[in-house]
Amino acid sequence: MLDANRVRVLVEVAHAGSVSAAAERMSFSAPAVSQQLTKLERELGCALLERGRGGVRLTAAGRELLAYGERVMGDLRDAEAAVRAAAGEAPRRLALGAFASAGKTLVPSALAAFRRAHPDVRLALSDVEPPDGYGLVTSGDLDLLITHRYPGVPLPAAAGLHRERILVDPLLLVVPEGHPAGEPGTPRLEDLAGEEWICGAPGISNRVALESAAQEAGVRITVAHETRDYEVMLALIRAGVGVGLIPRTILGSAPKEGWAARPLSGGAGGAGRRALAREIYVVHRRRPWRPVPEMVEMLKGAARRARERGAERFG
Amino acid sequence: MLDANRVRVLVEVAHAGSVSAAAERMSFSAPAVSQQLTKLERELGCALLERGRGGVRLTAAGRELLAYGERVMGDLRDAEAAVRAAAGEAPRRLALGAFASAGKTLVPSALAAFRRAHPDVRLALSDVEPPDGYGLVTSGDLDLLITHRYPGVPLPAAAGLHRERILVDPLLLVVPEGHPAGEPGTPRLEDLAGEEWICGAPGISNRVALESAAQEAGVRITVAHETRDYEVMLALIRAGVGVGLIPRTILGSAPKEGWAARPLSGGAGGAGRRALAREIYVVHRRRPWRPVPEMVEMLKGAARRARERGAERFG
DNA sequence: TTCTTCTTAAAGTTCTGCTTAATCAATGTA
DNA sequence: TACATTGATTAAGCAGAACTTTAAGAAGAA
Numbered sequence: 089m090l091d092a093n094r095v096r097v098l099v100e101v102a103h104a105g106s107v108s109a110a111a112e113r114m115s116f117s118a119p120a121v122s123q124q125l126t127k128l129e130r131e132l133g134c135a136l137l138e139r140g141r142g143g144v145r146l147t148a149a150g151r152e153l154l155a156y157g158e159r160v161m162g163d164l165r166d167a168e169a170a171v172r173a174a175a176g177e178a179p180r181r182l183a184l185g186a187f188a189s190a191g192k193t194l195v196p197s198a199l200a201a202f203r204r205a206h207p208d209v210r211l212a213l214s215d216v217e218p219p220d221g222y223g224l225v226t227s228g229d230l231d232l233l234i235t236h237r238y239p240g241v242p243l244p245a246a247a248g249l250h251r252e253r254i255l256v257d258p259l260l261l262v263v264p265e266g267h268p269a270g271e272p273g274t275p276r277l278e279d280l281a282g283e284e285w286i287c288g289a290p291g292i293s294n295r296v297a298l299e300s301a302a303q304e305a306g307v308r309i310t311v312a313h314e315t316r317d318y319e320v321m322l323a324l325i326r327a328g329v330g331v332g333l334i335p336r337t338i339l340g341s342a343p344k345e346g347w348a349a350r351p352l353s354g355g356a357g358g359a360g361r362r363a364l365a366r367e368i369y370v371v372h373r374r375r376p377w378r379p380v381p382e383m384v385e386m387l388k389g390a391a392r393r394a395r396e397r398g399a400e401r402f403g
Numbered sequence: 404m405l406d407a408n409r410v411r412v413l414v415e416v417a418h419a420g421s422v423s424a425a426a427e428r429m430s431f432s433a434p435a436v437s438q439q440l441t442k443l444e445r446e447l448g449c450a451l452l453e454r455g456r457g458g459v460r461l462t463a464a465g466r467e468l469l470a471y472g473e474r475v476m477g478d479l480r481d482a483e484a485a486v487r488a489a490a491g492e493a494p495r496r497l498a499l500g501a502f503a504s505a506g507k508t509l510v511p512s513a514l515a516a517f518r519r520a521h522p523d524v525r526l527a528l529s530d531v532e533p534p535d536g537y538g539l540v541t542s543g544d545l546d547l548l549i550t551h552r553y554p555g556v557p558l559p560a561a562a563g564l565h566r567e568r569i570l571v572d573p574l575l576l577v578v579p580e581g582h583p584a585g586e587p588g589t590p591r592l593e594d595l596a597g598e599e600w601i602c603g604a605p606g607i608s609n610r611v612a613l614e615s616a617a618q619e620a621g622v623r624i625t626v627a628h629e630t631r632d633y634e635v636m637l638a639l640i641r642a643g644v645g646v647g648l649i650p651r652t653i654l655g656s657a658p659k660e661g662w663a664a665r666p667l668s669g670g671a672g673g674a675g676r677r678a679l680a681r682e683i684y685v686v687h688r689r690r691p692w693r694p695v696p697e698m699v700e701m702l703k704g705a706a707r708r709a710r711e712r713g714a715e716r717f718g
Numbered sequence: 719t720t721c722t723t724c725t726t727a728a729a730g731t732t733c734t735g736c737t738t739a740a741t742c743a744a745t746g747t748a
Numbered sequence: 749t750a751c752a753t754t755g756a757t758t759a760a761g762c763a764g765a766a767c768t769t770t771a772a773g774a775a776g777a778a
Contacts, residue, residue, distance in 0.1 A: 089411075089476070089479055089480060090480075090483045091407075091408070092406075092407025092408065092475070092479060093406070093407065093408070095479070096404075096407075106723095106724070106725090107725065107726095108723085108724060108725080116766095116768090117768055117769080118724080118726090119725085119727085119768075119769085120766070120768075122725065122727095123726090123766075123767085126726085132483070132486050132487065132490070133487075133490065133492075134486065134489075136486075139726085140724090140725095140775085141723080141724070141725095141774080141775050141776060142724075143724075144724090148489055149486045149489045149490055152482075152485050152486050152489045153482055153486050156478050156479070156481060156482030157482060159478050160407070160475050160478045160479055161404070163471050163475045163478065164404055164405050164407060164410065164471070165404060165405075166471060167405060167410065167467075167468055167471030167472060167475070168404065168405045170468070170471060171447050171449065171451075171464045171467050171468050172447065174449075174464045174467045175447070175448065175449040175464055408735095421755070421756090422756060422757095423755060431736075432736070432737055432738080433755080433756070433757090434736080434737075434738085434757070434758080434759095435736050435737075437756060437757060437758090438757090439735080441757085442735095454743095454755085454757090455744085455755095456743085456745065456754080457745090457754080457755075458755075459755095459756085
């Protein structure tokens with residue numbers, strides 16, 4: 089039968105993106121990892137990854153094995169946790185992955201609350217940009233993933249995982265102070281075709297969302313400045329160089345001067361269409377052990393408070 | 404993280420029932436297995452099995468780990484099969500577990516048909532008496548399990564497995580030739596209280612089924628002879644030493660002289676109650692690879708033919 | 719070009735894990 | 749009671765697997 093330790097090496101390499109990075113994470117030397125991969129490939133009689141500059145890429149067979157391997161690793165981790173729990177030991181570590189802007193707004197208060205409730209559990213937060221991270225949850229590298237979906241971006245399949253939406257976070261049109269679209273009323277995308285837009289690079293979620301909304305509305309927009317960081321985007325808007333879409337939860341903790349935000353009536357219809365919003369989800373394995381559901385509850389609480397604060401301030 | 408090879412040792416030991424038997428199956432020496440178990444226990448800081456005369460028994464922690472370990476092993480086997488399939492290799496072995504009386508009647512024709520269709524696939528059949536075998540399927544030691552349920556016996560949980568009923572096999576009352584209950588008509592259990600019954604030892608499925616039916620009917624029955632083998636049971640009945648319940652499919656391939664079979668109206672109600680019958684199921688993992696569903700179809704065909712033959716002969 | 723980064727090759731060392739042989743414990747038998 | 753049998757463990761030694769170091773090949777980037 090396939091050696092599980094070798095499969096683990098493949099999983100780590102796939103997650104890390106390169107042999108050397110995986111070796112680093114496992115505290116091995118790079119040749120050790122390379123040798124194990126070679127043996128695994130010889131054992132299976134087919135190539136699992138294509139070596140190339142800047143790392144490796146999985147072949148079809150490699151992706152197939154990765155999917156199973158992630159489950160194996162997750163089950164092994166769960167097994168250990170279950171046995172220790174049965175023996176009365178409490179888990180000591182909870183690994184959390186979140187996209188950058190969640191890490192700045194939603195997560196801190198939940199983390200603080202969790203820390204108060206479980207001072208003995210070590211928390212580990214890492215940046216994971218959607219749509220990545222599902223594999224890390226399956227393999228147990230993450231116990232909990234906070235991810236999002238922007239309109240126009242498909243939600244990845246969550247095979248074998250539990251996914252739950254915790255927040256609908258409206259995307260507000262943000263314009264420099266004094267800009268006509270900032271006055272009371274609901275601006276339409278069609279009226280903003282001439283603006284200089286600020287958003288992420290092609291492929292970044294908010295760029296995709298903006299472009300698909302523009303397409304639906306039948307307008308062409310021009311992106312003048314590219315940044316994926318909403319703080320930077322807001323600074324640019326305050327400087328008067330353009331307009332952008334920013335999630336409401338982000339605006340709640342932003343400086344209050346120099347800009348105005350309005351809900352955007354996206355698409356052609358106006359009244360009939362749902363407002364533009366990103367959805368925020370938590371993802372974890374089935375049968376989560378005890379602290380995970382608790383953390384989910386705390387995140388839901390943080391999401392609820394953020395929603396209320398935002399609704400109060402931005403209507 | 405937990406070493407998968409050690410977990411595998413635990414799974415093998417649990418399935419084999421003793422350290423030495425597991426060592427035998429893995430082509431290791433007994434001390435090798437013992438050492439791995441010791442290390443696993445030290446690693447987890449708790450006992451996984453109780454050593455005792457005649458083998459070992461799992462502790463609660465051990466059973467917990469076993470459940471996960473079986474999944475891990477099954478996933479590893481599936482992973483290998485999936486990669487080989489993606490590389491165009493066809494699976495070369497199909498392991499089948501069946502209870503004894505299925506092995507004599509239902510299985511042979513399906514096996515023969517499968518062999519014709521896939522001469523290159525090695526078939527392996529092993530005896531597995533219900534309610535055992537689910538763990539062997541989960542861990543991939545078996546690709547397909549043929550199991551049964553007698554009335555009054557609960558069906559085990561099939562966590563993560565696919566289970567499908569392929570046959571309802573009526574239990575007929577079989578009496579010596581000339582016995583009054585063998586005449587046309589539907590005998591009732593209540594009228595047979597004075598008989599000498601033949602069935603399995605306490606705990607054997609048909610014994611449990613008989614006793615629970617008797618209890619429902621409010622009669623006490625006396626078991627005079629104990630055998631779990633239906634061939635033996637039928638021979639005893641033909642010798643006139645008692646009566647018994649025998650599945651209809653078994654009777655189809657039995658000598659035709661010296662006995663009579665009638666459907667039994669079990670329980671107090673009579674007409675309203677379902678006839679006494681055992682149910683036959685196939686169990687396999689989800690995402691079975693190609694030959695498994697085919698074998699299931701062949702077994703269903705064999706079951707259908709057995710049902711038709713039995714219905715024709717015994718009404 | 720040279721430099722950097724990543725992977726692989728070769729050779730040596732460490733260390734895990736297996737085997738053999740002996741010991742212990744429980745049970746059944748002469 | 750002594751003795752054989754079965755099954756698990758301990759101890760010591762050995763082999764092979766896996767890791768490390770060192771070096772070399774490939775493919776962009778400066």
